[in-house]
Amino acid sequence: MTVSIVRTKEASHVRRAVELLGGMERFVARGDGVVVKPNICAGKDSSTGTVTDPEMVAEVCRMVAECGGEPVVAESPIYPFSAARVFKRTGYGDFESRYGFPMVDIDKAESREVQIPEGQAIDHSVISDTVLKADRLINMPVLKTHFQTVVTLGLKNMKGVVVGKQKHLIHISGLDQGIVDLNTIVRSDLTIIDGIIGMEGMGGPTNGRTAEMDVIVAGDNVVETDAAGVMIMGGDPRRVKHIKLAASRGLGSLEGFQVLGESLESVSTRRDLPRLTGVARLLVSGIAMRSYNLFRNPLMRLTGGQRVKKRVLLGELLIDEENCDGCRVCIPACPVDALLFEDVLACDRKACIRCFCCAEVCPVGALSKKA
Numbered sequence: 001m002t003v004s005i006v007r008t009k010e011a012s013h014v015r016r017a018v019e020l021l022g023g024m025e026r027f028v029a030r031g032d033g034v035v036v037k038p039n040i041c042a043g044k045d046s047s048t049g050t051v052t053d054p055e056m057v058a059e060v061c062r063m064v065a066e067c068g069g070e071p072v073v074a075e076s077p078i079y080p081f082s083a084a085r086v087f088k089r090t091g092y093g094d095f096e097s098r099y100g101f102p103m104v105d106i107d108k109a110e111s112r113e114v115q116i117p118e119g120q121a122i123d124h125s126v127i128s129d130t131v132l133k134a135d136r137l138i139n140m141p142v143l144k145t146h147f148q149t150v151v152t153l154g155l156k157n158m159k160g161v162v163v164g165k166q167k168h169l170i171h172i173s174g175l176d177q178g179i180v181d182l183n184t185i186v187r188s189d190l191t192i193i194d195g196i197i198g199m200e201g202m203g204g205p206t207n208g209r210t211a212e213m214d215v216i217v218a219g220d221n222v223v224e225t226d227a228a229g230v231m232i233m234g235g236d237p238r239r240v241k242h243i244k245l246a247a248s249r250g251l252g253s254l255e256g257f258q259v260l261g262e263s264l265e266s267v268s269t270r271r272d273l274p275r276l277t278g279v280a281r282l283l284v285s286g287i288a289m290r291s292y293n294l295f296r297n298p299l300m301r302l303t304g305g306q307r308v309k310k311r312v313l314l315g316e317l318l319i320d321e322e323n324c325d326g327c328r329v330c331i332p333a334c335p336v337d338a339l340l341f342e343d344v345l346a347c348d349r350k351a352c353i354r355c356f357c358c359a360e361v362c363p364v365g366a367l368s369k370k371a
């Protein structure tokens with residue numbers, strides 16, 4: 001398996017990264033329906049390092065079309081954000097008219113419930129039909145950090161093929177294993193990481209520090225491409241739980257892959273990667289469990305009556321009242337209705353299952369996990 005690395009500030013140089021792997025014709029045949037899945041998680045444009053640069057996505061669509069494929073860009077942002085609003089704020093609102101390639105709002109389009117036979121944390125999910133029916137999937141994450149999973153690259157980007165609120169099931173069932181479970185049924189044929197402008201620090205994936213890393217990384221295996229991404233940020237992929245789990249479950253390897261273009265050493269810089277405490281690791285592992293009865297009813301609503309395999313209940317949500325501007329975006333993001341706004345935001349600690357979906361959506365970083 002092979003990873004290519006191009007040092008650049010130009011989105012169009014993604015073409016070079018794919019050519020190093022053998023060209024788009026290696027991945028796309030005439031007549032193939034191809035889903036291009038960027039990371040458009042929240043309404044901040046690509047200059048902040050939050051979302052994939054639309055210029056780079058358009059260039060990939062052009063390459064697919066040149067091979068006779070039919071590209072479609074598809075995404076579901078973090079729940080409860082409206083895709084239409086997020087697309088508009090991130091420069092994707094006029095993507096179809098500007099570049100001539102269709103975009104699908106996964107939350108509004110057809111979807112279906114699928115079983116995950118190899119699931120360790122989740123045994124089903126509700127996934128975009130566009131993605132399930134595609135002949136090829138091109139995964140285009142951003143090179144950035146995540147306060148719960150250290151990084152969010154190709155493996156984690158697959159959470160955006162799950163429809164709206166159904167993403168919560170992955171958070172509450174064990175995020176790391178859940179990410180890998182998803183990747184057992186939705187396979188990336190080509191992963192391209194937009195690392196020209198990325199993000200570092202505990203605030204990722206939406207409130208971290210913008211970092212100009214001037215690199216595009218592409219690969220024919222998502223685990224290996226992610227491993228290379230972590231190394232470029234100065235980290236060790238063996239210390240990133242979901243990447244390590246994906247390798248141990250046979251989805252790729254963490255070392256020994258061929259690197260073309262720039263060497264890993266020449267583009268690597270020590271970045272500020274989130275350090276997970278023992279409690280935080282348990283939080284996202286799905287191992288830590290307490291009384292199911294505390295949150296059975298809301299979970300049953302979410303899962304349509306089906307039991308989740310594992311449950312999480314440890315850690316502490318911190319609310320920064322000084323910074324909170326009362327926008328209430330976090331309230332519908334909570335899968336168990338634990339947040340309430342009456343003059344100030346309050347959390348029902350008994351109901352809270354410490355999934356931190358609320359912290360992901362807060363636009364000002366007023367919610368966080370106790371270190």
Ligand code: SF4
Pocket residue numbers: 317333334335336337338339347351352353354355356357358359
């Ligand atoms: S309040 Fe608790 S349960 Fe609700 S989203 Fe936040 S961390 Fe999750």
Ligand code: SF4
Pocket residue numbers: 323324325326327328329330331345361362363364365366367
């Ligand atoms: S915590 Fe964040 S998302 Fe929630 S009301 Fe305050 S500013 Fe809005």
